[in-house]
Amino acid sequence: MNNTFNYGSSHLTIGTCLDIAAGKVKGVIDSDTAAKIQASWREVEKIVHAQLPVYGINTGFGPLCDTRISEADTSLLQSNLLKSHSVGVGNPIPQEIAKLMLITKVQALAQGFSGIALATLERIIWHIDNNIIPVVPEKGSVGASGDLAPLAHLFLSLLGFGEVYENGERMPAAKALAKHSLQSLILGPKEGLALINGTQFILAFAIKAVQRLDDALNRADVIGAMSLEGMMGSARPFDERLHQLRPYKGTKLVAKRLETLLKDSEICNSHANCDRVQDPYSLRCMPQVHGASRNAWLHLKELTEIELNSVTDNPIVFNADDTISGGNFHGQPLAMVLDYTTVAAAELGNIADRRCYLMSEGRYGLPKLLTNNAGLNSGLMIPQYTTAALVTENKTLCFPASADSVPTSLGQEDHVSMGSISSRKLHQVIDNLEYIQAIELLYAAQAMDFRRSLKSTPVVEACHALVRENVPHIGDDRIFADDINVLHQLVTNGAFLTTINNTATANNINWNDDEFGIY
Structure with missing residues (x-):
């Protein structure tokens, strides 16, 4: 470097x-x-x-x-x-x-x-x-x-x-x-x-959002794979041939990752010939949903990098006899992409909440509420209430600020972007998403515990081990907010992604794509 x-x-x-x-x-x-x-x-x-x-x-x-x-x-x-x-x-x-x-x-x-x-x-x-x-x-x-x-x-x-x-x-x-x-x-x-x-206020928030949402997207694929293993879902929907027939960049990336993450999993192989025809959408459609959010992220990255290298001043001075009063300061190009990237971030939380709910239903051989002692213990009933609340809060933040314009400066500035609001709202949604991902980790690790002695693949097992090093298996009820906060730290301090990357490198697993980098 x-x-x-x-x-x-x-x-x-x-x-x-x-x-x-x-x-x-x-x-x-x-x-x-x-x-x-x-x-x-x-x-x-x-x-x-x-x-x-x-x-x-x-x-x-x-x-x-x-x-x-x-x-x-x-x-x-x-x-x-x-x-x-x-x-x-x-x-x-x-x-x-x-x-x-x-x-x-x-x-x-x-x-x-x-x-x-x-x-x-x-x-x-x-x-x-x-x-x-x-x-x-x-x-x-x-x-x-x-x-x-x-x-x-x-x-x-x-x-x-x-x-x-x-x-x-x-x-x-x-x-x-x-x-x-x-x-x-x-x-x-x-x-x-x-x-x-x-546009440097909007731009600075956009830069940080590109980094934070990239991290969240990377986590979403792995946490989703953990949830799928916990529910004994199928890896067949991630077959590369399927996604060549509908070749969106984000969809292909997520499918490739999930297929790579689950290859040769003992858990997957154990039910290869079962009579379950297909999984619910929150498992089967991860490439399409995570991938759509990744496509929005890719567009945000592209426009943010253009803005990074642009002149957004006014007037522009070419020379003393050639100055132009234009509108390069207008934030609309970033405001609109920030608004729909907010929807993309919210959708990552939306599908994660559905997987939490699915894991608590008592289907696919899992105990109801992921506890063997339901009744006396509530088990993982209420953490999903929190994801539901966060998901709904995110939906209320999805109104596009760029769809509004209030004239200012006595009408001289009669159309404005409100992109500063778009940029801050995106970070509020990512804040909530990080908690949703921490809660899905709580569910996914617990669900995987019920599949022992079967093992998953190196990256998925390393992430499960990281959770269990910090949060023990849930037997009897305890204060789950403490567990959520510990997992939130793993999500936000980089420990979870470091575990993924280090394990992938150690096992010669290539799951990244240069087009989706930030350099």
Whole structure:
């Protein structure tokens, strides 16, 4: 892996962006890119000196675009912009998301079409490299004309205003700058507008959603295989020949994975000639359902990577005589895909809940509620209530924010994307999905216990062993919330996926596909 990334000239992938945020890769501006940035800055200076009317450089903003600003006031105009647009409310967004906003903003501005000063970009990179992250409220963006409010809060620190986190401590930005012997910046013409015009709030949440949902999709296939083994389901529906007849990329991937995960399973082989004709949909249709969610994820990944390497500023400065006021800041391209990816994430939880219910029914040789002492013990009756509640909560979050638009800026901005809401809702659904997956793990491991002494395959057995190392077999009733929380930790801290990958590698099992990677 290359430990250096060149902002503005190299292609930024989702994985590399996350690595920069994690401190594994350092982002820099090379000399050729620096020259492009400085050239764009000089073109803006020409516009100011020639008093050419260009939006946001020597005019007011939004409905004030016809108000001319004197050359002497062009710098004050930009600092006023950041202050007046800092109207966000609610809890701060996660620090990692704010850091991703910084990284993606540098990538957009460093391409040399925004009239930003090199010194301003270097200060933003200083924030990234030193992990001094601005405090950004979660609510207030309508996702068009850029993510104005959150981006304004993100860059208040350049002026010595707002708050930042440093080593977990929240403090005034002015204190952090003084601590490091740095002065606040004086923004030049267009710089404030360049900083707050763009989709970096939506984009940062999209980047993290691609990673989180990828993890959830990978878990879903393995947990689904465990549930299938617990219910002695058939692997025949995963035959490659079947899916060549309906060759969606996601469907083929999931079918290949399930077929690979279940190959030569003692449990599967033990009932190869039984008289059960076919399984319920939640088992038989995993390639179609998980695969459809994977297709949506693939589209989100594609559009997120395009946005990562785009210029979303306005106006775009080609040169002093050629500027275009357009709409590259509009969040609709990401808002729509985030909305239907929210449905895709919710559906992973929906089908997982159905498998939990199926395992509790007492069918296929399993005891009712997965306990031998039902009556005195409720067994795994009530955890499925929780999955049902989470599934329904997710359904209420599936209303597409991008289907709504409330005019703003006195009608100048008469159609907005609401993509910031789309991006945050997706993470709420993934939060719930992670708990649903933890509960399905509880059911699947318990169901597999009733198939002993038969064994499954190395990956499935390793995952079952991981569960049993942390959560014992359920005999008598106990506080199942404790078990759920332990399994939720395995789901969210990477332990479950690490077990899958390490076991697959040790057994020469190839279940990944480069097209579905994030680098």
